[in-house]
Amino acid sequence: xxxxxxASSLLAACGGDGGKPELVWYINPDSGGQxxxxxxxxxxxxxxxxxxxPQDAGQQRIQLARRLAAKDPSIDLMSIDPPFTAExxxxxxxxxxxxxxxxxxxxQGTFKGAMDAATWKDDLVVFPFWSNTQVLWYRKSFxxxxxxxxxxxxxxxxxxxxxxxxxxxxxxxxxxxxxYVVWINALVEGAGGHILEDAGEGVDAKITLAGEAGQDAxxxxxxxxxxxxxxxxxxxxxxxxxxxxxxxxxxSFLVNWTYIWHNYDxxxxxxxxxxxxxxxxxxxxxxxxRPPYGGxxxxxxxxxxxxxxxxxxxxxLVSPESQGINAEITGNMPASTQxxxxxxxxxxxxxxxxxxxxxxxxxAAPRTVTPYWSDVSGSxxxxxxxxxxxxxxxxERATVFIEDVLKGGDLL
Amino acid sequence: MTxxxxxxxxxxxxxxxxxxxxxxxxxxxxxxNRLGLKLVAPAVVLMLLVTAWPMIQALYLSLxxxxxxxPDDRAFVGVDNYLTILSxxxxxxxxxxxxxxxVVTVAVELVIxxxxxxxxxxxxxxxxxxxxxxxxxxxxxxxxxxxxxQFAFSLNNGFVNSWFNWLPFIADDTNWFGDYPHAMFAxxxxxxxxxxxxxxxxxxxxxxxxxxxxxxAAKVDGATWTQRLTKVILPNMRAAIMVAVLFRALDAYRIFxxxxxxxxxxxxxxxxxxxxxxxxxEQMQLGLGSAMSVLLFLSVLLLAWLIVKLFRVDLAQAxxxx
Numbered sequence: 049x050x051x052x053x054x055a056s057s058l059l060a061a062c063g064g065d066g067g068k069p070e071l072v073w074y075i076n077p078d079s080g081g082q083x084x085x086x087x088x089x090x091x092x093x094x095x096x097x098x099x100x101x102p103q104d105a106g107q108q109r110i111q112l113a114r115r116l117a118a119k120d121p122s123i124d125l126m127s128i129d130p131p132f133t134a135e136x137x138x139x140x141x142x143x144x145x146x147x148x149x150x151x152x153x154x155x156q157g158t159f160k161g162a163m164d165a166a167t168w169k170d171d172l173v174v175f176p177f178w179s180n181t182q183v184l185w186y187r188k189s190f191x192x193x194x195x196x197x198x199x200x201x202x203x204x205x206x207x208x209x210x211x212x213x214x215x216x217x218x219x220x221x222x223x224x225x226x227x228y229v230v231w232i233n234a235l236v237e238g239a240g241g242h243i244l245e246d247a248g249e250g251v252d253a254k255i256t257l258a259g260e261a262g263q264d265a266x267x268x269x270x271x272x273x274x275x276x277x278x279x280x281x282x283x284x285x286x287x288x289x290x291x292x293x294x295x296x297x298x299x300s301f302l303v304n305w306t307y308i309w310h311n312y313d314x315x316x317x318x319x320x321x322x323x324x325x326x327x328x329x330x331x332x333x334x335x336x337x338r339p340p341y342g343g344x345x346x347x348x349x350x351x352x353x354x355x356x357x358x359x360x361x362x363x364x365l366v367s368p369e370s371q372g373i374n375a376e377i378t379g380n381m382p383a384s385t386q387x388x389x390x391x392x393x394x395x396x397x398x399x400x401x402x403x404x405x406x407x408x409x410x411x412a413a414p415r416t417v418t419p420y421w422s423d424v425s426g427s428x429x430x431x432x433x434x435x436x437x438x439x440x441x442x443x444e445r446a447t448v449f450i451e452d453v454l455k456g457g458d459l460l
Numbered sequence: 461m462t463x464x465x466x467x468x469x470x471x472x473x474x475x476x477x478x479x480x481x482x483x484x485x486x487x488x489x490x491x492x493n494r495l496g497l498k499l500v501a502p503a504v505v506l507m508l509l510v511t512a513w514p515m516i517q518a519l520y521l522s523l524x525x526x527x528x529x530x531p532d533d534r535a536f537v538g539v540d541n542y543l544t545i546l547s548x549x550x551x552x553x554x555x556x557x558x559x560x561x562x563v564v565t566v567a568v569e570l571v572i573x574x575x576x577x578x579x580x581x582x583x584x585x586x587x588x589x590x591x592x593x594x595x596x597x598x599x600x601x602x603x604x605x606x607x608x609x610q611f612a613f614s615l616n617n618g619f620v621n622s623w624f625n626w627l628p629f630i631a632d633d634t635n636w637f638g639d640y641p642h643a644m645f646a647x648x649x650x651x652x653x654x655x656x657x658x659x660x661x662x663x664x665x666x667x668x669x670x671x672x673x674x675x676x677a678a679k680v681d682g683a684t685w686t687q688r689l690t691k692v693i694l695p696n697m698r699a700a701i702m703v704a705v706l707f708r709a710l711d712a713y714r715i716f717x718x719x720x721x722x723x724x725x726x727x728x729x730x731x732x733x734x735x736x737x738x739x740x741x742e743q744m745q746l747g748l749g750s751a752m753s754v755l756l757f758l759s760v761l762l763l764a765w766l767i768v769k770l771f772r773v774d775l776a777q778a779x780x781x782x
Contacts, residue, residue, distance in 0.1 A: 110741055117528045117744070139529040224726035280633035281615045283726070292616060419529070423743065433726055434638065456525060459548045459735060459752075460743055 069094045069354045071361055073125040074112060076344060077103050081374035082127065088373065089364035094357045096125070096365075105129045105226045109422065116141040119351045124358040125365070127344045128174055130165040130414060131226070131421040134247075136347060137168035138419035143348040143355050145172045149363050156368050157385030159406075165414040166345045169248070174345030175366040176383035178374055181328075181408040182234070182340045185294065185302040188324045190216060194300075201337070203330045204235075204268040207301045211277035216300035218277045219290030222269075224433040227286055229415070229425045230340045231303070232432060235265035237338035237413030238331035243428070244450075247418035251454040255447045257428075262443030264331050266432075273435040283434040295319045303328065305342060306405055307379030309397060325401055327408060338413035343383060381405050426460045427453045515757070522751035528744035541751035550735065551752075555759075558731040561644070562712040565651045569708060570701070572652070573659030580660065581667045598657035606721035609650035613637070613722075643727045650718045655711065659704050666700020667693070702771035709767055710760055732756055 075082040075098045086096040101108040109132045115123055116136070128136060136142050150172045153163070162176035184202065191198050194210040211218050221227035236243055241261020245254045256262075272278055277300075279285060279293045287304055294302035295316050302308065312320040328339035346365055348358045364370060371382035372390020382388050388402060397405075415421060431446040432438055452458035485493075522541055526534040545551050580591050597605065612618045613636035624630045636642045670693050678688045694701070716733040723729045725738070736756055740749030 106742065110744075113529055113744060114741075117531075135529050139531075141529075224724055280635050281638070283635065283638045284615075289616060426738075426742065456745075456748070457544060459545060459550050459748070460738055 068092075069357060071096045071124040071352075071354055071358055072122055073098050073127070073346075073361075073365075074101050074123055075099070075127045076101050076105075076108055076129070078374075078378045078380065081376075081378035081380065084377055085365055085370045085374050088370065089361055094354065094361065096361055101127070105132075106422070109135075112136070113139075113141070116349060116351065120349075121351050121353050123349045124352040124354055125362060126347050126349065127177070128347045129226075130341065130343055130345060130417075131425065133166060133174050133345055133347070134168045134417045135419040135421060137171075137173040141347075141350055142173045143350045143352065143359065145175065145348075146359060149175065149359070152363065153366065153384070156387070158383055159385075159409050161341050161409055161412045161414055162343060162345075162383040165341065165343070165417060168417060168419075174347040175362045177344045177346050177366045178371060178378075178380040179383040179409050180305050180342040180380055181405060181412050182230075182303050182305055182342075183325050183327060183404055183408055184329050185304060185308055186324045186326070187294070187299050187301075187319075187322050189322050190214070190300045191324065198324060198326050201327060201330055203333045205271070205333070207329055208268075208272050208275050208277050211300045212275045214300070215298065216277065217279040217293050217296075217298045218272060218300060219279065219285070219293040219302035219304065220272065220282070221286050221290055221303075222273075222282050222433075222435045223284045223286050224429050225286065226425055228433065228435075229428050230342065232265055232269070232428060233415050234328065234338055234340040234413060235268050235331045236261045238328070238335065239264035240332070240335060241265075242416065244416050244418065244424060247416050250418070251420060251456075253418060253420070253454070255424075255450045257450070258444045258447040261331075262447075263440060266438050266440060266442045268331060269432070269435050269438045270440075273438060278435075283436065305379075306381045309401065310379055325404060327404065327411075336411065338411060339408040341409065341412035341414040344380070381409070420454055423453050423460060424450055430460065518750040518753050521746050522754050524747040526745070526747040528746060537747070541748050542755070544748065545751055545755060550730070551732075553728065554730045554732050554735045557644075557729060558713055558715065558733075561648060561651065561715055561731065562709055565648050565655070565712050566705060566708050568648075568652050569656045569659040570705065572656050573663050573704070576656065576660035577663035577667050580664050594660060595657045597654050598661075600654065602654055602717040603721055605654045606650055606718045609646060609653070609718075610637075610722045613646045637723050637727065640728045643723050643729045647715075647718050647722055647729060650722065651712065651715060654718075655708060659708055662704035662707065663697070663700060666697035666704070669700065670696045698771060702767065705771070706764060706767045710764060713760060713763055714756070732759070 071094050073082070073086055073096050077100050083098055086098050090096045101111055108127075108129060112123070112126055112128070113132075113136065117139070153172070153176065158176050159179055162179045163172070166172055166174045166176045184207070186198060191210075194214050194216075196202065196206065196210055207218060210216075221231055233243055236257065239261035241256060241259050241264075243255070243257050243262075245256050247253050273282060279290075279298075281289055281293075285293070290302055290304060291308060291311055293299060294304075294308075295312055299319070309323070309325075310320075312323070328337040330337045346362045348355060348362055352358050366383070368382065368384055368386035368389065371384060371387030372393060375381050375387065375390065376392045376396065382390070382393075385406070388406060393402065416424070418424065427450040428446055431449050432442055449458060453460050523536060523538060524534055525537045525541070576594050580587075580594060583590050600608075613620050615621065615633065615635050618636075620636070621630060621632050621634050625632050634642065636646045674692050674696070675688060678692050683691065714733050715731045716737065719725060719729055719731050719734050720737070725731075725734050730738075732752075733756065736749060736752040739745045739752055743749070
């Protein structure tokens, strides 16, 4: 009976009010930015309502993919994490993005990294909405005490040594989850390598993690995990716990997304005043770092009953103004240069920080666009976790394992 | 569940007695049997629909390479999925982890559960209150209890480290989810806390079956408390203990929620159910995942058979006929 009642109430909800279509937008949880944009982009012809997906990116993928595989028409728009875009596009879950929309996105100065992450097999498949990147946050009081010159590029070695010598901890993301692979990918790319190449070959892609760059990445993780600078909760650390480590008395350095800037305003004003920032640390001294790339692209479901309205709505959702409103509320930065022109952002963030965000996004290394990213990422997590077990053999073992998993020879 | 061990009131009913010695069935009993079959038919059909059909479908899917996000690549691969699983290290490691969780938790639960059952059986004052309090953890949803214990063991905001840091193996910064032994301990504590009441409940039903006359007789004969426990109470509860162990062992073998919430399978704490979940739900490998489900089902069957054999209990006896 309860199930029947629930089903009928759901059906009633789907009906909308008096013929005006309701576009349902599945969003990742945030502090209200997407709700505000949805309201702004609702018109006389349709309203956009939001449904919140789980917190974890992997769980967001699962929920969306399972619904889409069942051709669920109740999803019109969805916020998709970049590493899963290719998988959705390859499976035919996404409606085609019209050419004029693509031209408009280029016109508003959408970052190259954002466009690349939104493209599969030369077609733009999602609308880049926000583009996030990580920078190196530091406690000004700490670097002063440790005597490090933060005006010059710093390396992982340097910050690990500085923190170890001064009884401080470094905040990173090393739990067994996607965030850990974000870190590994940035380290590998920062050493001039890639996790995999020839992604277009699907399961036959070339896994290049075992090269020199992979070794460099492994040695950074090994060094941190076995040093005094490793927080006690390293193997379960995520963005939130790393933020807490940074805010504690032992806080020194933190690699984290852009929203950290306003993270301590209310809870720890002293810490907020003590935050400094610079570009993501180098894996290898002298080689430019490749900060992580994150963000959200808006996809239109191929099974939506209101595809035309949804495509129209998506263009409004990713307009520079919408990107600005979202950034103002959530701290998730725009995916375009015009988005950065949103006046309130300039009030909220120092000009040099906004510039750092933009140069970091430009230099960022997106995770390889492949429909099999979840297998690649899951395999890396299996072999590289826990961080204290990482050694020089780890990249090679991971390479063999990824190949086996992709070819169906191993369980994940 | 307790009905399984409850004494069969009407042991003279036709059909029952026919087990050991065959008597010609009377017209009445034939008619009753026929009516009985008709009455259960709808339930049987429904069961087949909701239970047998998914099982058959899983069996069928397990013969394919089939990924939900790449439906065009679906191909018949025969028993390849089974061979992949059975030759995989992770499968065997997860099986060992699962067996370890099962053996330890069931053993601990059996001891604590028995103590609780004794308390619930013998207590004379505040009986209802005491019984209810013991049963509360079982009424809590597993995911909720897993979160509660995760917070308790958390390095950042848990109380376990600060309350028990006087113990030699616990420090203020012990990361309970940072290595295999600690993580397994936390998972098992949560599992034991949650399900011991269920064990106690089943054992209480068994205790209620032990005749007071026998205990009185043993007492008169000068048996000590330990002798009464080991020679009278436990042997007479064998069927009830078997049922309790069987139910809990099968449940524990399928452990999922605690691991999903507390470690997500990190640090080698992956159970068989969790590994299956990863293939079916996370990787959307319907073929490989279905093969794992089939293997999980078969191992549960094997386990049930082993436990029944181990206790040398005739299931009919367990119904109180012996």
